[in-house]
Amino acid sequence: MFSSLFSSSRRSFDSLSEQEMLALAISSEEDDARIYLSYADGLREAYPQSAKIFEAMAEEEHNHRARLIELHRQRFGETIPLIRREHVRGYYERKPDWLVRPLGIDKVRNMAAQMEEQAARFYEQAAKRVSDAATRKLLGDLALEEKHHEQRAHNLEEKLTPDDVQDQERAGERKQMILTYIQPGLAGLMDGSVSTLAPIFAAAFATQDTWQTFLVGMSASVGAGISMGFTEAAHDDGHLSGRGSPVKRGLASGIMTTIGGLGHALPYLITDFWTATTIAVIVVFIELWAIAYIQNRFMETPFMRAAFQVVLGGALVLAAGILIGNA
Structure with missing residues (x-):
């Protein structure tokens, strides 16, 4: 009884199998895409150009998710284990968009930069723990892409929201x-x-x-x-x-x-x-x-x-x- 009271219901990151690592990455990309779309929805009426930036970033996350699912299908089949960030001890958390409203322009841009940095760190650590070459390559590629997302967001910002629009x-x-x-x-x-x-x-x-x-x-x-x-x-x-x-x-x-x-x-x-x-x-x-x-x-x-x-x-x-x- 005491062990159940004091034991954590969360898994440690090191205990995840390669299949569970992929499943966690898939669910994380799904969540991030939804968060970006929520940001876009919250900004669209007042700041339509900034909303387009987050729509484009959500599309990038959907692309990551599709690549991860395809790799999972090739290695482990069609059934993806249900594992989310809240199931893993020490994994970064995301605030739902209603906790960060009102959605100020600078606030959501800073939140997005933080999200990309955390995602890149996860992929770097995950890549170190897998032995399959294809999986390791994909996770490493995604780590680099997440790092470049901030520059991608900056480029979109310059294109869609020049100084006068900002x-x-x-x-x-x-x-x-x-x-x-x-x-x-x-x-x-x-x-x-x-x-x-x-x-x-x-x-x-x-x-x-x-x-x-x-x-x-x-x-x-x-x-x-x-x-x-x-x-x-x-x-x-x-x-x-x-x-x-x-x-x-x-x-x-x-x-x-x-x-x-x-x-x-x-x-x-x-x-x-x-x-x-x-x-x-x-x-x-x-x-x-x-x-x-x-x-x-x-x-x-x-x-x-x-x-x-x-x-x-x-x-x-x-x-x-x-x-x-x-x-």
Whole structure:
């Protein structure tokens, strides 16, 4: 019983027979081709030229698979053992494409280069362990081809995605990130930072009870986050506007709204009222200047104009909360 608990269900690479080595190579090429096609499918709508690169690389993997199957048929017959990379201890792993989404241009190109490097290393090691001349030759040839795939991808990149196309794709990628994450997140941060100022500081100066103020701030922040998140997700499904997934936008808006409010609510966990209030005011101005920076950095709003709008508006709301709390 204990041996079954502690023993690994995976085979060691050295224990594989030559037939199993070929079967592992076949299943690996199948998986890699599917991954490249998934990359192509994920990129096709926004980056059609880059999608063609991965379609061509998938075709290369299909060619490798066909050559491996033909060799297996000649040596071992029609039945290929079922052995996959997850059955072999220490064998390289592949992440399914949904784990690396969103599929950024540079991200998938780097992933592809890593895949080719790992595949070349496998074929080099496998070639050392086989004695049949034809098998050894094929595995060695595939190792060289996998090494050359990166250059092949580079050549395809130069042909299908020249510099101007790559610049357009990266600009489109940045625009999509702004529409899906930055813009909703910024709106949420502004709402959470500014709209909660009045209730939090009104409660603070009305009660001068830090715990009660913290509870007011917590409820206002979480409530505003839920409201902003659902509003963002519900009012636009993203299909016509091109703003991306409503779930992603809703999460970005809701989370940043909550963070914006909690920034100046958390200081009221400090029991001394004036210490907590001083820290909260400092946090408020940090939040407002951060919002101005983000507007300037991503929304291309002139910094002084953004600072004037955000800081002045926030200061007026802060003053209103203090005045109401002292009334």
